[in-house]
Amino acid sequence: xxxxxxxxxxxxxxxxxxxxIKKGMDGARMQEIADEAGINKxxxxxxxxxxxxxxxxxxxxxxxxxxxxxxxxxxxxxPFLAKVxxxxxxxxxxxxxxxxxxxxxxxxxxxxxxxxINLIKxxxxxxxxxxxxxSDAMDRGEIVRMKxxxxxxxxxSLSVFPFAARPIIxxxxxxxxxxxxxxxxxxxxxxxxxFVLRAIVISH
Amino acid sequence: xxxxxxxxxxxxxxxxxxxxIKKGMDGARMQEIADEAGINKxxxxxxxxxxxxxxxxxxxxxxxxxxxxxxxxxxxxxPFLAKVxxxxxxxxxxxxxxxxxxxxxxxxxxxxxxxxINLIKxxxxxxxxxxxxxSDAMDRGEIVRMKxxxxxxxxxSLSVFPFAARPIIxxxxxxxxxxxxxxxxxxxxxxxxxFVLRAIVISH
DNA sequence: TACGGATTTAACCAGATAGTTAAATTTTTT
DNA sequence: AAAAAATTTAACTATCTGGTTAAATCCGTA
Numbered sequence: 001x002x003x004x005x006x007x008x009x010x011x012x013x014x015x016x017x018x019x020x021i022k023k024g025m026d027g028a029r030m031q032e033i034a035d036e037a038g039i040n041k042x043x044x045x046x047x048x049x050x051x052x053x054x055x056x057x058x059x060x061x062x063x064x065x066x067x068x069x070x071x072x073x074x075x076x077x078x079p080f081l082a083k084v085x086x087x088x089x090x091x092x093x094x095x096x097x098x099x100x101x102x103x104x105x106x107x108x109x110x111x112x113x114x115x116x117i118n119l120i121k122x123x124x125x126x127x128x129x130x131x132x133x134x135s136d137a138m139d140r141g142e143i144v145r146m147k148x149x150x151x152x153x154x155x156x157s158l159s160v161f162p163f164a165a166r167p168i169i170x171x172x173x174x175x176x177x178x179x180x181x182x183x184x185x186x187x188x189x190x191x192x193x194x195f196v197l198r199a200i201v202i203s204h
Numbered sequence: 205x206x207x208x209x210x211x212x213x214x215x216x217x218x219x220x221x222x223x224x225i226k227k228g229m230d231g232a233r234m235q236e237i238a239d240e241a242g243i244n245k246x247x248x249x250x251x252x253x254x255x256x257x258x259x260x261x262x263x264x265x266x267x268x269x270x271x272x273x274x275x276x277x278x279x280x281x282x283p284f285l286a287k288v289x290x291x292x293x294x295x296x297x298x299x300x301x302x303x304x305x306x307x308x309x310x311x312x313x314x315x316x317x318x319x320x321i322n323l324i325k326x327x328x329x330x331x332x333x334x335x336x337x338x339s340d341a342m343d344r345g346e347i348v349r350m351k352x353x354x355x356x357x358x359x360x361s362l363s364v365f366p367f368a369a370r371p372i373i374x375x376x377x378x379x380x381x382x383x384x385x386x387x388x389x390x391x392x393x394x395x396x397x398x399f400v401l402r403a404i405v406i407s408h
Numbered sequence: 409t410a411c412g413g414a415t416t417t418a419a420c421c422a423g424a425t426a427g428t429t430a431a432a433t434t435t436t437t438t
Numbered sequence: 439a440a441a442a443a444a445t446t447t448a449a450c451t452a453t454c455t456g457g458t459t460a461a462a463t464c465c466g467t468a
Contacts, residue, residue: 008444026230027315030426043445045427103314106368110307111231113371120375127376144402149377149388150395153366161361164310164368167317171324172331173353184353191354198348199403212414234456247415249457 011037021104066101080137092189102164143200158192215241270305284341296393306368347404
């Protein structure tokens with residue numbers, strides 16, 4: 001009962017992930033997901049009663065992938081600047097592995113913000129400790145002072161945006177050359193770290 | 205013949221802009237656009253033969269809005285750092301006035317990249333002079349050296365991303381408080397300028 | 409007033425799509 | 439082997455939606 005069931009469910013999840021990420025909730029077709037999973041539509045509805053059901057399941061998994069746990073890094077006992085570097089490394093590793101997540105998540109969240117809000121609630125995520133780590137570093141004079149929210153958003157912007165805007169950047173900056181674009185994205189890890197560090201270290 | 209016609213066409217354009225930006229090409233309904241414009245579907249098709257037609261017209265206008273001409277700034281005779289500041293001011297003014305453009309444009313470009321490519325061709329935009337202004341400043345030792353593409357992308361990321369990710373940031377950082385989010389976005393102009401300048405000036 | 413374009417009305421078509429159903433078949437479990 | 443669960447088949451429903459059509463009406467202008 002289980003060997004087959006789990007197998008099929010996994011096939012559906014994988015297929016749905018691929019189709020939803022590529023086409024979004026509005027653009028995805030249940031038939032296409034069924035085809036991709038190598039089953040038929042009836043069985044698809046047998047496992048997940050509705051498209052919305054299936055989408056919710058996928059979206060939760062995708063968000064879990066896209067927001068890796070960086071608490072260990074942020075709350076560890078290393079200097080703040082090292083935490084920033086490590087967080088950027090971690091994020092960009094995820095993004096290099098799943099470059100289409102940013103565009104997908106931004107699209108769906110702008111379609112229906114409650115999707116994300118419900119997940120945050122479900123995960124019990126609280127940004128306050130993160131913001132406190134940042135402002136503590138400022139209090140200790142390790143970095144320049146600014147609203148911690150801005151520093152957090154700056155780091156995320158520099159990391160995520162190039163992936164979300166990939167088609168634009170590829171065409172405008174690299175004349176559509178996908179290879180050059182990949183090189184560019186691979187360089188981001190180093191670039192973002194250097195850029196952020198220069199921006200926040202106290203110069204003397 | 206014209207007084208009435210232009211009026212109706214304008215009403216359609218305005219209505220379509222609003223609906224398309226809110227719902228995207230996939231999510232928008234011709235009926236909704238007609239309602240919003242205060243006309244009926246037949247007349248809507250009488251002016252714009254198809255949804256795709258109408259969307260293309262809107263998308264071109266929206267992209268024109270979202271990419272203001274900054275050539276005057278970049279090719280003027282002021283120091284490079286002043287150019288950067290001025291460019292950021294200009295971009296963030298546009299974004300504050302049209303905060304939903306980033307999400308819309310990213311969504312549609314990830315759906316169909318050729319939309320954007322065709323427009324770039326049509327506008328005849330060439331990024332090379334921009335990149336040259338940047339690398340010239342590096343050659344003159346005005347700013348630290350990096351690939352000019354990265355600096356360009358960094359500035360745009362810091363400016364645009366918070367608007368595209370608005371629903372996430374509003375909820376995670378400001379507990380859903382739209383007023384606090386607006387304040388945060390208004391602060392970005394100053395924050396981004398300071399952050400970028402600190403990151404690119406040569407410290408000594 | 410007569411003409412022509414603008415607009416409405418209202419019904420309709422065709423295709424796509426989510427979801428259902430019931431019966432048959434295959435596979436797994438007991 | 440019998441029972442139960444998984445899967446297929448294939449047809450079907452209901453709805454939505456882009457787009458069309460034809461006739462009627464409105465309205466400014468020649």
